Amino acid sequence: MARWLLALLAPLAWAGAVPEEPRCTVEGADAALSAELFLRRFAFSRPVILRGVTDNSAFRALCTRDKLLAAYGQRLVRLSTANTYSYRKVDVPFQEYVEQLLKPQDPTALGSDTLYFFGDNNFTEWGPLFQQYVPPPFRIPGTSGAYSFGIAGSGSGVPFHWHGPGYSEVIFGRKRWFLYPPDKTPHFHPNETTLAWLQHTYPTLPPAERPLECTLRPGEILYFPDRWWHATLNLDTSVFISTFLG
Numbered sequence: 164m165a166r167w168l169l170a171l172l173a174p175l176a177w178a179g180a181v182p183e184e185p186r187c188t189v190e191g192a193d194a195a196l197s198a199e200l201f202l203r204r205f206a207f208s209r210p211v212i213l214r215g216v217t218d219n220s221a222f223r224a225l226c227t228r229d230k231l232l233a234a235y236g237q238r239l240v241r242l243s244t245a246n247t248y249s250y251r252k253v254d255v256p257f258q259e260y261v262e263q264l265l266k267p268q269d270p271t272a273l274g275s276d277t278l279y280f281f282g283d284n285n286f287t288e289w290g291p292l293f294q295q296y297v298p299p300p301f302r303i304p305g306t307s308g309a310y311s312f313g314i315a316g317s318g319s320g321v322p323f324h325w326h327g328p329g330y331s332e333v334i335f336g337r338k339r340w341f342l343y344p345p346d347k348t349p350h351f352h353p354n355e356t357t358l359a360w361l362q363h364t365y366p367t368l369p370p371a372e373r374p375l376e377c378t379l380r381p382g383e384i385l386y387f388p389d390r391w392w393h394a395t396l397n398l399d400t401s402v403f404i405s406t407f408l409g
Protein backbone atom coordinates (compact mmCIF):
# COMPACT_ATOMS: atom_id res chain seq x y z
CA MET A 164 0.00 0.00 0.00
CA ALA A 165 1.29 3.52 -0.80
CA ARG A 166 2.82 5.32 2.20
CA TRP A 167 0.54 8.37 1.81
CA LEU A 168 -2.51 6.11 1.96
CA LEU A 169 -1.17 4.34 5.06
CA ALA A 170 -0.55 7.71 6.70
CA LEU A 171 -4.17 8.64 6.00
CA LEU A 172 -5.60 5.33 7.18
CA ALA A 173 -3.54 4.80 10.34
CA PRO A 174 -5.17 7.55 12.41
CA LEU A 175 -8.57 6.16 11.46
CA ALA A 176 -7.64 2.75 12.79
CA TRP A 177 -5.86 3.74 16.02
CA ALA A 178 -5.69 7.33 17.37
CA GLY A 179 -3.28 9.70 19.23
CA ALA A 180 0.15 11.31 18.63
CA VAL A 181 3.44 12.53 20.20
CA PRO A 182 5.59 14.97 18.12
CA GLU A 183 8.05 13.30 15.77
CA GLU A 184 11.84 13.74 15.81
CA PRO A 185 13.12 13.47 12.23
CA ARG A 186 16.70 12.50 13.22
CA CYS A 187 17.62 8.96 12.17
CA THR A 188 21.12 7.69 12.94
CA VAL A 189 20.49 3.99 12.25
CA GLU A 190 21.78 2.68 8.93
CA GLY A 191 19.16 1.75 6.33
CA ALA A 192 18.99 -0.93 3.64
CA ASP A 193 16.50 -1.77 0.92
CA ALA A 194 15.34 -4.89 -0.91
CA ALA A 195 18.71 -5.07 -2.69
CA LEU A 196 20.35 -6.24 0.57
CA SER A 197 21.35 -9.89 0.22
CA ALA A 198 21.26 -12.46 3.02
CA GLU A 199 25.02 -12.79 2.70
CA LEU A 200 25.59 -9.02 3.15
CA PHE A 201 23.08 -8.89 6.04
CA LEU A 202 25.09 -11.58 7.85
CA ARG A 203 28.45 -9.99 7.11
CA ARG A 204 27.58 -6.35 7.80
CA PHE A 205 24.74 -6.30 10.37
CA ALA A 206 23.74 -9.60 11.98
CA PHE A 207 26.48 -9.63 14.63
CA SER A 208 27.55 -6.01 14.76
CA ARG A 209 25.06 -3.17 14.20
CA PRO A 210 21.35 -2.37 13.82
CA VAL A 211 19.80 -1.73 10.45
CA ILE A 212 16.41 -0.57 9.20
CA LEU A 213 15.10 -2.67 6.33
CA ARG A 214 12.76 -0.90 3.94
CA GLY A 215 10.64 -2.51 1.24
CA VAL A 216 11.69 -6.07 2.02
CA THR A 217 8.26 -7.52 2.92
CA ASP A 218 4.64 -6.58 2.23
CA ASN A 219 2.42 -6.88 5.29
CA SER A 220 -0.61 -5.06 3.88
CA ALA A 221 -2.82 -8.18 4.28
CA PHE A 222 -1.75 -8.56 7.93
CA ARG A 223 -2.25 -4.80 8.46
CA ALA A 224 -5.81 -5.03 7.15
CA LEU A 225 -6.57 -7.58 9.90
CA CYS A 226 -5.06 -5.35 12.63
CA THR A 227 -7.54 -2.46 12.60
CA ARG A 228 -9.25 -1.71 15.90
CA ASP A 229 -12.62 -3.00 14.70
CA LYS A 230 -11.27 -6.23 13.19
CA LEU A 231 -9.20 -7.12 16.26
CA LEU A 232 -12.05 -6.32 18.64
CA ALA A 233 -14.46 -8.45 16.61
CA ALA A 234 -12.06 -11.40 16.52
CA TYR A 235 -10.44 -11.25 19.98
CA GLY A 236 -12.49 -8.81 22.13
CA GLN A 237 -13.54 -11.51 24.63
CA ARG A 238 -10.12 -13.21 24.80
CA LEU A 239 -7.77 -12.55 27.70
CA VAL A 240 -4.49 -10.78 26.96
CA ARG A 241 -1.54 -10.63 29.34
CA LEU A 242 -0.16 -7.14 30.07
CA SER A 243 3.31 -6.46 31.50
CA THR A 244 4.48 -3.49 33.49
CA ALA A 245 6.57 -1.14 31.32
CA ASN A 246 9.68 -1.21 33.48
CA THR A 247 13.00 -2.73 32.46
CA TYR A 248 12.38 -6.05 34.17
CA SER A 249 8.58 -6.18 33.55
CA TYR A 250 7.92 -8.16 36.71
CA ARG A 251 4.17 -7.72 37.12
CA LYS A 252 1.66 -9.35 34.74
CA VAL A 253 -2.07 -8.64 34.54
CA ASP A 254 -4.65 -10.58 32.49
CA VAL A 255 -7.61 -8.63 31.08
CA PRO A 256 -10.12 -9.19 28.27
CA PHE A 257 -8.73 -7.63 25.07
CA GLN A 258 -11.81 -5.40 24.77
CA GLU A 259 -11.24 -3.98 28.27
CA TYR A 260 -7.62 -3.29 27.36
CA VAL A 261 -8.57 -1.43 24.18
CA GLU A 262 -11.49 0.52 25.62
CA GLN A 263 -10.19 1.36 29.09
CA LEU A 264 -6.42 0.94 29.35
CA LEU A 265 -5.14 1.89 25.90
CA LYS A 266 -4.53 5.57 26.63
CA PRO A 267 -1.74 8.10 26.07
CA GLN A 268 1.12 7.62 28.54
CA ASP A 269 0.91 9.65 31.76
CA PRO A 270 4.34 11.38 31.82
CA THR A 271 4.41 11.29 35.64
CA ALA A 272 3.65 7.56 35.99
CA LEU A 273 6.33 5.04 36.95
CA GLY A 274 7.08 2.11 34.65
CA SER A 275 5.83 -0.28 37.33
CA ASP A 276 2.42 1.47 37.25
CA THR A 277 2.16 1.45 33.45
CA LEU A 278 0.63 -1.60 31.76
CA TYR A 279 1.87 -2.54 28.29
CA PHE A 280 0.47 -5.15 25.91
CA PHE A 281 3.47 -6.74 24.22
CA GLY A 282 4.44 -10.41 24.10
CA ASP A 283 3.03 -13.23 26.26
CA ASN A 284 0.67 -13.85 23.33
CA ASN A 285 -1.64 -16.83 23.14
CA PHE A 286 -0.47 -18.46 19.91
CA THR A 287 -3.38 -20.87 19.81
CA GLU A 288 -6.08 -18.20 19.97
CA TRP A 289 -4.22 -15.60 17.90
CA GLY A 290 -2.56 -18.14 15.59
CA PRO A 291 -4.82 -17.42 12.58
CA LEU A 292 -3.76 -13.76 12.76
CA PHE A 293 -0.03 -14.41 13.18
CA GLN A 294 -0.07 -16.84 10.26
CA GLN A 295 -0.81 -13.84 8.03
CA TYR A 296 2.34 -12.00 9.15
CA VAL A 297 5.18 -12.08 6.66
CA PRO A 298 8.33 -12.22 8.82
CA PRO A 299 11.57 -10.40 7.98
CA PRO A 300 13.50 -12.38 5.38
CA PHE A 301 16.91 -12.90 7.01
CA ARG A 302 17.73 -15.49 9.67
CA ILE A 303 20.88 -16.02 11.71
CA PRO A 304 22.03 -19.63 11.21
CA GLY A 305 20.93 -21.90 14.06
CA THR A 306 18.09 -19.60 15.18
CA SER A 307 14.37 -19.58 14.57
CA GLY A 308 11.91 -16.71 15.02
CA ALA A 309 9.38 -16.22 17.84
CA TYR A 310 6.78 -13.48 17.66
CA SER A 311 5.78 -10.92 20.27
CA PHE A 312 2.76 -8.88 19.22
CA GLY A 313 1.64 -5.65 20.90
CA ILE A 314 -0.66 -2.64 20.88
CA ALA A 315 0.09 0.42 23.00
CA GLY A 316 -0.89 4.07 23.45
CA SER A 317 0.93 7.19 22.31
CA GLY A 318 3.84 8.11 24.56
CA SER A 319 4.11 4.55 25.91
CA GLY A 320 7.13 2.34 25.41
CA VAL A 321 9.62 0.00 26.99
CA PRO A 322 12.61 1.41 28.91
CA PHE A 323 16.19 0.30 28.17
CA HIS A 324 16.86 -3.43 28.30
CA TRP A 325 18.71 -6.01 26.20
CA HIS A 326 18.37 -9.63 25.11
CA GLY A 327 19.05 -11.72 22.00
CA PRO A 328 18.84 -10.46 18.42
CA GLY A 329 15.58 -9.69 16.69
CA TYR A 330 13.43 -7.55 14.49
CA SER A 331 10.64 -5.06 15.19
CA GLU A 332 8.02 -3.95 12.69
CA VAL A 333 5.34 -1.30 13.14
CA ILE A 334 2.00 -2.25 11.61
CA PHE A 335 0.09 0.91 12.56
CA GLY A 336 1.55 4.07 14.08
CA ARG A 337 5.14 5.23 14.54
CA LYS A 338 7.70 3.98 17.03
CA ARG A 339 10.90 5.80 18.01
CA TRP A 340 13.82 3.53 18.91
CA PHE A 341 16.91 4.32 20.99
CA LEU A 342 19.86 1.90 20.85
CA TYR A 343 23.30 1.54 22.46
CA PRO A 344 25.92 -1.14 21.78
CA PRO A 345 26.47 -3.81 24.45
CA ASP A 346 29.56 -2.10 25.89
CA LYS A 347 27.83 1.27 26.41
CA THR A 348 25.33 1.02 29.26
CA PRO A 349 22.83 3.89 28.94
CA HIS A 350 22.06 6.38 31.71
CA PHE A 351 18.56 5.37 32.81
CA HIS A 352 16.51 4.25 35.76
CA PRO A 353 14.80 0.88 35.21
CA ASN A 354 11.50 2.13 36.64
CA GLU A 355 11.39 5.34 34.59
CA THR A 356 9.22 5.27 31.46
CA THR A 357 10.86 6.02 28.13
CA LEU A 358 8.78 9.22 27.95
CA ALA A 359 10.16 10.44 31.30
CA TRP A 360 13.71 9.45 30.21
CA LEU A 361 13.23 11.40 26.97
CA GLN A 362 12.08 14.48 28.87
CA HIS A 363 14.62 14.40 31.71
CA THR A 364 17.78 12.51 30.67
CA TYR A 365 17.98 12.63 26.88
CA PRO A 366 18.33 16.46 26.70
CA THR A 367 21.31 16.34 29.12
CA LEU A 368 23.33 13.83 27.06
CA PRO A 369 26.47 15.21 25.40
CA PRO A 370 26.60 14.34 21.67
CA ALA A 371 29.05 11.46 22.22
CA GLU A 372 26.67 9.83 24.73
CA ARG A 373 23.56 9.95 22.56
CA PRO A 374 21.99 6.69 21.42
CA LEU A 375 21.52 5.59 17.87
CA GLU A 376 17.91 6.41 17.13
CA CYS A 377 15.23 6.38 14.48
CA THR A 378 11.44 6.51 14.15
CA LEU A 379 9.96 3.47 12.44
CA ARG A 380 6.87 3.74 10.26
CA PRO A 381 4.67 0.98 8.85
CA GLY A 382 6.59 -1.07 6.32
CA GLU A 383 9.97 -0.45 8.02
CA ILE A 384 11.69 -3.15 10.05
CA LEU A 385 14.43 -2.59 12.61
CA TYR A 386 17.00 -5.33 13.19
CA PHE A 387 18.87 -5.19 16.52
CA PRO A 388 21.83 -7.51 17.22
CA ASP A 389 22.42 -9.63 20.32
CA ARG A 390 22.74 -7.71 23.62
CA TRP A 391 22.19 -4.26 22.16
CA TRP A 392 20.48 -1.99 24.68
CA HIS A 393 17.19 -0.62 23.37
CA ALA A 394 14.22 1.48 24.48
CA THR A 395 11.05 2.32 22.56
CA LEU A 396 8.53 5.17 22.41
CA ASN A 397 5.24 4.87 20.51
CA LEU A 398 4.46 8.22 18.92
CA ASP A 399 0.93 7.12 18.06
CA THR A 400 -1.35 4.42 19.32
CA SER A 401 0.62 1.65 17.64
CA VAL A 402 0.28 -1.96 16.58
CA PHE A 403 3.65 -3.73 16.33
CA ILE A 404 5.32 -7.10 16.20
CA SER A 405 8.82 -8.27 17.10
CA THR A 406 10.47 -11.43 15.77
CA PHE A 407 13.02 -12.69 18.28
CA LEU A 408 15.80 -14.90 16.94
CA GLY A 409 16.81 -17.61 19.35
Ligand SMILES: O=C(O)CCC(=O)C(=O)O
Pocket residue numbers: 281313320321329330331393395396403405
Ligand atom coordinates in the same frame (compact mmCIF):
# COMPACT_ATOMS: atom_id res chain seq x y z
O1 LIG B 1 7.96 -2.59 20.55
C1 LIG B 1 8.20 -2.28 21.71
O2 LIG B 1 7.72 -1.29 22.25
C2 LIG B 1 9.15 -3.10 22.51
C3 LIG B 1 10.02 -3.91 21.62
C4 LIG B 1 11.16 -4.52 22.35
O3 LIG B 1 11.61 -4.06 23.35
C5 LIG B 1 11.76 -5.70 21.78
O4 LIG B 1 11.38 -6.11 20.66
O5 LIG B 1 12.63 -6.26 22.45
